Amino acid sequence: MRDNGTVSLYRDDGIVLRTQKLGEADRIITVLTRRNGRVRAVGKGVRRTKSRFGARLEPFTHVDLQFYAGRSLDVITQAETVRPYGAPLSADYPRYTSGTAMLETAERFTPVEKEPAMRQFLLLVGGLRALGDEEHGPRLLLDAFLLRSLAVAGYAPAIEECAVCGTPDTADRGTGSRAFGIAAGGLTCRSCRPPGAATPSAQTVGLMGALLRGDWARADLSQPRHQAECSGLVAAYVQWHLEHSIRSLRHVEHAAGTVEHASNTVEDATSTVEDATSTVEDATSTVEDATSTVEQAAGVGRGQ
Numbered sequence: 119m120r121d122n123g124t125v126s127l128y129r130d131d132g133i134v135l136r137t138q139k140l141g142e143a144d145r146i147i148t149v150l151t152r153r154n155g156r157v158r159a160v161g162k163g164v165r166r167t168k169s170r171f172g173a174r175l176e177p178f179t180h181v182d183l184q185f186y187a188g189r190s191l192d193v194i195t196q197a198e199t200v201r202p203y204g205a206p207l208s209a210d211y212p213r214y215t216s217g218t219a220m221l222e223t224a225e226r227f228t229p230v231e232k233e234p235a236m237r238q239f240l241l242l243v244g245g246l247r248a249l250g251d252e253e254h255g256p257r258l259l260l261d262a263f264l265l266r267s268l269a270v271a272g273y274a275p276a277i278e279e280c281a282v283c284g285t286p287d288t289a290d291r292g293t294g295s296r297a298f299g300i301a302a303g304g305l306t307c308r309s310c311r312p313p314g315a316a317t318p319s320a321q322t323v324g325l326m327g328a329l330l331r332g333d334w335a336r337a338d339l340s341q342p343r344h345q346a347e348c349s350g351l352v353a354a355y356v357q358w359h360l361e362h363s364i365r366s367l368r369h370v371e372h373a374a375g376t377v378e379h380a381s382n383t384v385e386d387a388t389s390t391v392e393d394a395t396s397t398v399e400d401a402t403s404t405v406e407d408a409t410s411t412v413e414q415a416a417g418v419g420r421g422q
């Protein structure tokens with residue numbers, strides 16, 4: 119890209135998720151961009167008081183950016199504010215904490231840098247805008263953001279049918295109560311019910327569905343105790359799936375790539391990863407590690 123001597127620049131807009139100090143005057147800025155997924159780039163001199171774009175590169179800010187594609191980290195060369203979502207949140211602590219949780223989970227839901235994540239970006243913009251506009255309660259907005267982020271990642275909790283066997287008959291005939299298994303993936307029928315499953319009320323399950331669908335008329339009318347029960351379940355569900363399903367899936371992909379790459383350095387490397395893995399097993403310790411990581415991660419995947 120830069121072999122012909124031209125400077126490699128690209129533009130994109132995004133939400134600043136996080137900043138970290140770098141050296142005396144710089145910061146590493148983590149941005150969830152519209153087209154390039156999550157990007158970490160250097161903002162040079164942004165910690166100097168006279169920095170022209172330091173103030174634009176603060177968390178919660180929607181910025182239009184120009185990047186220079188660097189050898190390791192890209193460098194931000196221009197920044198224009200599109201909308202500072204942080205300003206209306208700073209005076210309202212519940213809204214601010216919900217917004218902070220959105221920024222943090224948006225980063226965790228995009229574990230691979232520069233992997234396009236436009237739906238996640240649009241969810242974050244919509245969530246921050248709604249928080250600032252005070253359209254709905256901050257905790258409901260956060261739960262809606264989390265549930266839809268899970269859906270985008272392919273891990274929406276099952277609430278219409280049993281997460282294990284798929285039967286729509288999830289209510290206990292005697293009591294009408296339902297079982298919700300975090301690791302199982304949502305509601306379960308009586309025979310698939312895992313030990314330690316939560317037993318949310320029908321209204322709480324209904325609220326979860328309304329938040330997933332964006333049925334705000336229904337969500338806004340829900341009672342505080344059902345909102346609290348929903349929040350607890352959503353938080354536990356997101357936490358578990360970020361630590362297990364989503365992470366291990368990425369880990370499998372990453373480790374498989376490592377095996378494939380290592381195989382290229384081995385003589386008579388074969389074209390498929392399967393063959394390469396068996397060839398390499400007794401060759402280098404690096405590959406052995408990577409292979410066992412794949413097996414371990416695959417075992418975690420099967421466990422669900």
Ligand SMILES: [Zn+2]
Pocket residue numbers: 280281282283284285306307308309310311
């Ligand atoms: Zn079942």
